[in-house]
Amino acid sequence: MCAARRSDHGDLTARAVIRNEALRLFAARGSEAVSLRAVAAAAGVSPGLVVHHFGSRAGLREAVDGHVAVFDGLVATLGAADWSDDAAGSSLVAVVLAQLPAGSPVLGYLRRLLLSGDPVGTTLFVRWHTVTSQVLDQMTAAGIVRHSADPATRAAFLLVNDLALLLMQEAVTEALGIDPLSEAGMARWTSVVLDLYSTGVFAAPPAAAPAAIPPLEEQ
DSSP: OHHHHHHTTTTOOHHHHHHHHHHHHHHHHOGGGOOHHHHHHHHTSOHHHHHHHHSSHHHHHHHHHHHHTTHHHHHHHHHTSOTTTGGGGOOHHHHHHHTSOTTOTHHHHHHHHHHTTOHHHHHHHHHHHHHHHHHHHHHHHTTSSOOOSOHHHHHHHHHHHHHHHHHTHHHHHHHHSSOTTSHHHHHHHHHHHHHHHHHOSOSSOOOOOOOOOOOOOOO
């Protein structure tokens, strides 16, 4: 039974097949709604083999989270880029997409981690914010972006904008009539985003905010 399932997954080990099926089910249903028995059935193995490899559902969840966290290393490549060249158009989503096969459940799982308040998702966001801050520091030093009086908030804003494409993929697809994470969709999205970041949205600088009106003195 295990051999038959593994043939559908190339040369992956039984452990990798189980982890990948768990990732797929976790992305679709949430980790708390998926039993070891369901993972075993999806992987074509016995529940005992799942326990043998991972010990418990918590151990399986840890393995899935560790597999997804591998993308930390890929994201870190943004921080190692030479920002004096054309790398300035790169983004976190673009880096992740470039390493994923079509239909990968990793994106769905990341959505759940980031939107559910899961501690793993929060940890990932904080790490990605650190990388984004480092990239912006390098781009500032290279004269590509302007200096910011609040670089931490700027990094968070840009990271949220970048991740919004991942988190709201279905809604954006419905609104635009094109999957923003497809090759054509990413090209279209990136073109507009770079234009907005380069030239801004307003035709003229917005007027200064009016001074606060002091409260009336008590009579």
